[in-house]
Amino acid sequence: MTATLEQRLDAFRRLDDAKLTFARRDWFPGTSGNLSIKIQNDPLQFAVTASGKDKTKLSPEDYLVVDQDSRPVDETTLKPSAETLIHAVVYKSFPKAGACFHVHTVWNNLISELYFGQRAFSIQGQELIKGLGIWEENARITVPIVENFADIPTLATEIEKVITPEVPGVLIRNHGIYTWGGNDFEAKRHLEAFEFLFEYHARWLQLRQAVVSTTTTN
Numbered sequence: 001m002t003a004t005l006e007q008r009l010d011a012f013r014r015l016d017d018a019k020l021t022f023a024r025r026d027w028f029p030g031t032s033g034n035l036s037i038k039i040q041n042d043p044l045q046f047a048v049t050a051s052g053k054d055k056t057k058l059s060p061e062d063y064l065v066v067d068q069d070s071r072p073v074d075e076t077t078l079k080p081s082a083e084t085l086i087h088a089v090v091y092k093s094f095p096k097a098g099a100c101f102h103v104h105t106v107w108n109n110l111i112s113e114l115y116f117g118q119r120a121f122s123i124q125g126q127e128l129i130k131g132l133g134i135w136e137e138n139a140r141i142t143v144p145i146v147e148n149f150a151d152i153p154t155l156a157t158e159i160e161k162v163i164t165p166e167v168p169g170v171l172i173r174n175h176g177i178y179t180w181g182g183n184d185f186e187a188k189r190h191l192e193a194f195e196f197l198f199e200y201h202a203r204w205l206q207l208r209q210a211v212v213s214t215t216t217t218n
């Protein structure tokens with residue numbers, strides 16, 4: 001069965017909301033980023049941003065619906081995001097995922113490079129970890145980091161190997177983050193929590209370095 005017009009329009013409207021919210025935060029520099037919302041599981045169909053668009057704007061040609069092979073379901077001149085395969089990997093790995101968001105920010109890029117040697121970024125004891133749906137006392141999270149392969153099927157395969165149901169995100173080295181959730185509300189909350197944790201940690205390292213320099217030079 002294919003997605004109904006009503007289901008498509010609902011997904012497109014939700015994508016508009018998420019896109020404009022993230023655009024106001026400058027989370028789509030240089031047309032980067034892509035967003036998707038799942039419409040159905042069996043067979044998999046999801047609405048995804050068209051490739052190369054200015055994601056700070058709305059137009060009637062912003063989204064299209066693709067299938068489990070990342071191919072457009074309808075006849076269209078629009079090209080799905082170049083990274084659609086990654087969205088498909090997320091939906092296939094986690095059938096409960098209902099939305100998947102990808103942004104490039106300075107903070108997620110800095111963290112991905114700083115911790116690439118360990119192939120993971122860990123952080124503990126931060127209240128915003130609860131924003132990822134993890135409520136245990138003094139929780140520690142580990143976000144996997146993969147190399148930024150130019151070949152998207154290779155990148156998608158690497159992502160498939162490291163993503164886990166415990167932590168809803170993966171960093172791509174000097175590229176950005178993919179995060180997901182049961183629906184668009186949850187995926188947005190996860191993205192905001194991740195970005196807070198990355199920025200906090202990077203700023204904390206800077207501040208600590210500044211304090212160490214001041215105390216050793218005085």
Ligand SMILES: CSCCC(=O)C(=O)COP(=O)(O)O
Pocket residue numbers: 030031032033034049050051052053080081082083102
């Ligand atoms: C100019 S950003 C390079 C491609 C990228 O990483 C991205 O997120 C946007 O690609 P899309 O095809 O989804 O526009």
Ligand SMILES: [Zn+2]
Pocket residue numbers: 032033034083102104175176
């Ligand atoms: Zn990207």
